[in-house]
Amino acid sequence: MSLEDHVGDILRKARMQSKISMAEASAAAGLSEDDYSALEESGRIVKRTDLFAAAALVGVSGGRLEAIAKGWEPEPLFTECWRELRMITTTSNFSVNCYLVWDEVTREAALFDTGWDAAPIFKHIDENQLDLKHIFITHSHGDHMACLATVRERFPKVRLHSGSKNAPVDQRNRANDFIHLGSLRITNRPTPGHAEDGVTYVVGNWPEDAFHVAFVGDAIFAGSMGKDFHTSEEAKRHIREQILTLPPDTLLCTGHGPITTVKQEREHNPFFAY
Ligand SMILES: [Fe+2]
Numbered sequence: 001m002s003l004e005d006h007v008g009d010i011l012r013k014a015r016m017q018s019k020i021s022m023a024e025a026s027a028a029a030g031l032s033e034d035d036y037s038a039l040e041e042s043g044r045i046v047k048r049t050d051l052f053a054a055a056a057l058v059g060v061s062g063g064r065l066e067a068i069a070k071g072w073e074p075e076p077l078f079t080e081c082w083r084e085l086r087m088i089t090t091t092s093n094f095s096v097n098c099y100l101v102w103d104e105v106t107r108e109a110a111l112f113d114t115g116w117d118a119a120p121i122f123k124h125i126d127e128n129q130l131d132l133k134h135i136f137i138t139h140s141h142g143d144h145m146a147c148l149a150t151v152r153e154r155f156p157k158v159r160l161h162s163g164s165k166n167a168p169v170d171q172r173n174r175a176n177d178f179i180h181l182g183s184l185r186i187t188n189r190p191t192p193g194h195a196e197d198g199v200t201y202v203v204g205n206w207p208e209d210a211f212h213v214a215f216v217g218d219a220i221f222a223g224s225m226g227k228d229f230h231t232s233e234e235a236k237r238h239i240r241e242q243i244l245t246l247p248p249d250t251l252l253c254t255g256h257g258p259i260t261t262v263k264q265e266r267e268h269n270p271f272f273a274y
Contacts, residue, residue, distance in 0.1 A: 001089070004257030005224035006043025007051075007069045010270055013224065014058035015040075017232035029054035045069060055270065064223075064270040072268055074222045074260035077251060083206075085213060086124050087259065090115035096143040099215055099253050101203055102130050103182020110134040110181050111151065112201060112215040113255065116143065118150040134179060136186070137162040138217025139195035144255060163190060163199035173199060183207060189242040191219040193235020194226030200243055202250075212250040214262075216243055220252065222260035225271050236271065244272060 005013070015025050026036030030050045039045060051069065052062030064072075086100040096116060102109035109130040111121060125132055132155045137145055140162065152158060160171040161179070179186040185205040192198045194217070201215045218226030220239050228235040243252065248263035267273050 001258040003068065003073060003223050004221040004254070007045070007065055008040040008043035010060060010065060010068065010224050011054060011058060012040040013227055014055075014060045014271070017228065018057075018059045020058050025054055025057060028057040043069075060270040061273055064268055064273050067268065068223050068270065072223065074258055074264045074268070077259055077261065085253075087253065088115060088120050088124065090117040090120065092116045092143070092146070094143070095256065097253070097255055097257075098144070100124050100130075101181065101184065101213070102128065103184055104207070106182035107131055108133045108181050110136060110179075110186065110203075112136045112253070113138055113144040113217065114147045114151055116146045118147040118154075121147075121151060122154065132158050133181065134159050134161060134186075136188075136201045136215065137164070137197075137199075138201070138215055138219075138255060139198045140164050141195055141218070144217065161188070161201075162197065163188070163192075164197040191216065191238040191242050193228050193230055193232070193238050194218045195229060198238070202246065212246060213253060214243065214246055214250050215253045216255070218255040219243060220265060220269070221254050221257045222252075222265070223257075223269055225269070226255075240272065 022033050026033045029036055035047055051066055055062035055065045084102045084104050088098050089095050098113040098115040100111055107130050109132045135158055161173055162171050163173050173188040177188055183205055184203055187202050189200045191200045198217055198219055203213045220243055244262055244266055246262050250262045252260045
């Protein structure tokens, strides 16, 4: 799976965050405004471009940006299927990831977002003989919960969890919630920024393995971050404080693009690695 954002996307997001004009960014990169606009659009560097100067101006790491231009991707940790975790990617106008996790003994399952289409979710549930107990919504953007009604229709007793203040009170996350899924333990960390109700869910206590899996929604991507609909400083602060402080081997299951780890993002994400 390729990265969610190419070099042009990253430069544009960072330029919008830092409120730098196209004229200023193109001058720093040594390009005409038309050529800089084409770079943001396509991510292709066709002319000699001072990536480091453009990156410095908009506030991302030039070295990490250059690495992405040369093809950096997170080391693939597993494909879509690893132990009791499934990555399910569905596509409508664009692709979105949701994830299914279960306890190997009790077969109790939790879904993190729903994506566009319930059919592959039901297929995994049926194939593995699971009982869907919980749905955790990372944020209430349409692509992440498009088939929520279909899933709830089949599992009417499923418990919904959300960071939205508009959700019914029994569905709203509380700061110290510990949700048990067999022996797995699920906690929530508010990560607003990309969305007002953004939440990162952390699954820990995997049998035999001392690591965590975090479902981050669109807060952070491999090599990039979600576009901020609120303030970029708030978005970045929550990523730094709530996600990048998790143990280095924590898997980051993102809403778009490939799975990565805390360690890889701390070292390679142009927004955070310096
Ligand atoms: Fe989103």
